[in-house]
Amino acid sequence: MTLSPSLAAVLADAVLAVHVGIAAFVVGMTLALLVGGPLGWCWVRRRWLRWLHVALVVVIAVQAWLGRLCPLTIWEQWLRARAGQQSYNESFVGHWLSKVLFFEAPWWSFVAAYSVLALVVAGAWILWPPRRRASRQDR
Numbered sequence: 001m002t003l004s005p006s007l008a009a010v011l012a013d014a015v016l017a018v019h020v021g022i023a024a025f026v027v028g029m030t031l032a033l034l035v036g037g038p039l040g041w042c043w044v045r046r047r048w049l050r051w052l053h054v055a056l057v058v059v060i061a062v063q064a065w066l067g068r069l070c071p072l073t074i075w076e077q078w079l080r081a082r083a084g085q086q087s088y089n090e091s092f093v094g095h096w097l098s099k100v101l102f103f104e105a106p107w108w109s110f111v112a113a114y115s116v117l118a119l120v121v122a123g124a125w126i127l128w129p130p131r132r133r134a135s136r137q138d139r
Contacts, residue, residue, distance in 0.1 A: 005083045012079035013093040019072040020097050022056065029053045030121060037128035050130035054121060061118040064111045 003011070029049070036044035043049070063070060080087075080094075089095045 003082050008079045009083035012076050013091055015072055015076040016094055016097045020101050023101055026056050033124040045128055045131045047130040047132055057118050057121045061114040064114040
């Protein structure tokens with residue numbers, strides 16, 4: 001099956017939107033932990049949410065240390081090539097979402113930032129560990 005250029009462009013924008021959503025979740029959840037942990041917000045200690053957050057942070061940090069691009073970035077670039085697009089700027093959605101997600105900086109700065117993020121998330125895990133939801137008998 002071959003992709004039409006217009007379908008590839010739409011899929012590239014969709015992948016970029018998912019990528020921005022994941023980044024927003026990682027940053028937002030980290031901030032929620034730092035605020036909600038000390039304030040006793042129960043939802044920030046939900047086990048499934050914390051495991052998802054930690055898994056994403058670990059993958060991001062490991063990719064940075066290995067010097068690898070995110071698979072979503074690779075997939076999006078592949079779709080843009082199939083669409084005949086040379087850059088994000090050829091799509092309205094791609095233009096604005098790429099401004100949110102991507103910026104120019106030395107690679108070491110990303111490695112440092114993602115490493116600090118992983119340390120913050122590890123510290124939050126220790127300070128405010130995930131909890132299982134209380135059973136009905138415990139209430």
